[in-house]
Amino acid sequence: MTKCNEIVQDIVRSMLRAKLVDEVVAFGRGINESDIVPLFITDEKDAEKIVTISYYPCSLAKLVALYGDRNKKIGLVLRPCDARSLVELAKRQQVNLANIYSIGIECYGVVRAGSNSHQVYIFPDTVQMDGETKPLAEDVLAPNCRRCEYMVPTMTDVAVRLLPDGGCLVDANTEKGQAVLEAASIAVTDMPALDLTALKERAARWKEKDFGELKKMAAKDRLHYWLAQWEKCIKCYGCRNACPICYCKECYLEPEKQIVKNEALPPEALFHVGRLLHVGDSCTDCGQCEAACPMGIPVSKLYHMLYEELSPLFDYESGFDLATLPPVSTISDKDLTKTGVTLD
């Protein structure tokens, strides 16, 4: 087990012991080493089950929003993308952030459960696939992780940062985080400025690769590319159910809303576009939609592509500042000074 595991287990144990939280939600071992499941931990003895490997099967933020008790104090062990989703859910009043203690783990990308049935991922740099240990190379990472540039959890209460030698540093981003570290009697270390240029370069390169070829296409070809992708859809609602930001209790895509044609398979393109319209402006590019898709539609590519267009347009970065609301449900002071039909 890596040192990161031990530190996170330590923090969780002391949070429970000090009664800072009533329960902790984190990923841990299920029936065996390769079975990673979300755990609801109330007993500090169970903290040893927590693992922090490069596999992230579902959004914990969404689990808390769906099933968590708003009045209970909950600890969460999250990756940065899920921590951003948590902030987005808080903006939509789906979680009570005041009662949540979040522990963010620095992340250089996760691997997706693919056709290989049993894969064990050992963070930070190797992957066991089909019985052999391979380095965690770019091509085994989930596509959305290759495009990610938010490796450092700056939006969580406690940030666990990884060092190149396998060690960890722990930092508190908020007062709540400081309370957690005091309870765990961990001294806050001054963060050395880690060099992230190589990873930013990786993100830029993969963005260019993934988006570039689509952008180079003629508009008509791009349309037919997406229409062909959407025709693979079997309308399982997996993307919607996996998306941390899809929070509506009454969903547009349900047949009784009569927006999308009932019993049509593949569903009309509006099935995909409708969801894209709802969450595209605040997509955190966590990749859960694409991982959930049984038909291999590159969903997160589409969402990330739109998010990359909308983010500079609305001057909005999703998942960081609780005070900035989703761009289409708010208007800015700058808007009031413009008189045209466009935002320029």
Place this chain on the structure above:
Amino acid sequence: MDAVQDRTFEPKIVGFLCNWCTYAGADLAGVSRLQYPANVRVIRVMCSAAVDPVFVMKALLGGADGVFVGGCHLGDCHYTRGNYFTRRRVAMVKKLLEVIGLEPERLELEWISASEGARFAEAMRDFTQKIKALGPNPVKERKVS
């Protein structure tokens, strides 16, 4: 088939007009007997902000060649700030159209007040002309199962 050469192409345009300004503007154009193309099918909505982006996409993916959204001038909204939201939504949908490969020009937003009947007729003429130049909606090329 070259759409510009295709003289028979008459675009289908869906117009979402706000009850308080643009719809009254269209009404004025009517009672003033101003001529404008009959390509637009008007849907009256209580506010341009009541136009859910999903409606716009439903129209475009369902085969409409263009969508026109008309609202009050900024500051004149009956519900104070509705049209500011519309502007943001339209900007978002335009980006979305670009990403999925439809021309963003197929969606147009205009502020037209109740007294601007002539301007409404002109906007309809211009928009129909623009869509005619763009050609039929490429979504229709694909067989719908």
